[in-house]
Amino acid sequence: MNKINKMVKLNFLVFLVLFFGNCITSNAQEDRKIHQDSIVFQIRTGINIGGFTPMPLPAEIRQINKFDPKLNFSVEGSATYWFGKEKKSWGIKTGIRLENKAMETDSRVKNYSMEIIGENGENVAGNWTGGVNTQVDNSYITIPILATYALNDKWEFSLGTFYSLLIEKDFSGYVYDGYLREGGPTGNKVVFSGDKTATYDFSSELKKFAYGIEVGSSWNASRHLNVFSNLTWGLNDIFKSDFETITFGLRPIYLNIGFGYVF
């Protein structure tokens, strides 16, 4: 956790240095006005493609049989404040975005250490070798805070952070076709195969709050219309810190693409 916080702080610092540093120099450059107004309002709609993934993939994951990114929608309303009187090439942008982040994966793991806690405090720790099917369907309210840079009247780039509040959640799935060794790799062994599966639902273990880095670009097709792509990279584990069943951190990494309308 501490490490992640530090990373965020560092990112902010880098961003601030770049931001102010360039502000001063950019004023000295050419004069052509990119934006007519200081505050620009925009609405965007798009789709999210990506997944919740450990980074890098742990060696326990042997094979990914299926990855379905699902169709995830996003809508965003934002305001950008462009600095300067003349050129207005640097700005700061914030807004509010409603978005889905979902996926379904099917993978094979080997000797993957896990601990399952039942609703009544049942506790089984062990190592699983076999198939794991996972389904995630989360909805968030997200607030991005971004520095924006307009290269010219066509291209804009942005970099910053986002903060998300989880409003709807589902993290569930089942294990199948494999075996569990109780307590560790030398423990008692029990086999699951055929239609015998064990289901799990970790929805209630998801963190309410998520944050990360957002980097994006957009291309203005006209004065009002643009197309954009935005990469959001989660920096905190989606699970609560006391949740031990999944031993590696899972972070949402999604590419948000769509089009925007500038008022």
Place this chain on the structure above:
Amino acid sequence: MKYTFYFFTVIYCLFCVSCIKDELPNAEADIISCTVDSDILKKDPVIQNERVQIFVKAFADLTSQAPVFSLSPGATISPKSGTNLDFTNPQFYTVTSEDGHSQKIYEVQYITTAIGSKYSFEHVRIENNKFDVFYEINQENQNIMDWASGNSGFSLTGTAANPDDYPTARLAAGKEGQGVKLITRSTGNLGATMGKPMAAGNLFMGEFDLANSIINPLKSLRLGMPVEIVPYAVKGFFKYKAGNVYKEGNIENPNKKDSWDCYAIFFETDSNLKYLDGTNKFTHENVIAIARISLEARIETEEWTSFHIPFVFKDNWKLDEQKLRDGKYSITLVFTSSIDGDTFAGSEGSTLLIDEVEIIHE
């Protein structure tokens, strides 16, 4: 565009770090099979997670035996498989996994003593730091048979905190000394997700095949131990109290009341039939005699009550003395706190206490 180029470079790097890594060496350290001279074997070796029991005929020379083991892929064993050792007392083998991180010590034991016919349930050990295992001993205080139960399966439901929470546990104050306490228990949330909402307390002669207990619960009961006696009755003492709410799976059935069960089966083993299981225990053609408690005797009682169940032999059966000496005849004796527990029907809390059991023989 230069910027777009950078952007896609970053994306490309992301996908690179998310590639599948090289497979790690195996972390398991199992004895998978054990091969012994078949002329001296009475029964296939019983391989538990940390114990191998090899039941051999009385004439076998235990001072020089060389069992051969097959292991988890890449694992090694010390002493080496096939080494001649003196098995008058159990030998200990250490298996080390391919990755070198896990080790398991197996107690390997040759057993010549046939199991006795009186069971007082005074010998109990705690297995895995979790649950009770009853066992029988010979005159040299060596373990000659573990009583089987479903406790290792119940352990995987995570509902039990100590040995007393398991369906099969020791009864500190039995009829004489210790006894056995069998209680039908809920398996909690995790048990339900594995399709096993309850677990009846059970105790039987044979093996519980935990590995296959979820795929095929009935086949995971491997019933029978070789004996050198011909039984004619089973007797012992019990107390029984049925639980309140009868359930079939997760569905309540107010018209039914739980009951217990006790049966013994005497049968012949051959190259096709090494043990009986839950699907064929009463019906297999190798079954010679069955003793099963009657409906009238399966009462609820708070006092130690005796039972006496005669074996009913199939017609025209003749004893083969040579087969008896060779350990070709087996017996299983089974107790359960819910008569339909193997199909997950019964009442939570049904409690069967048993003690001082004897197989009466000629």
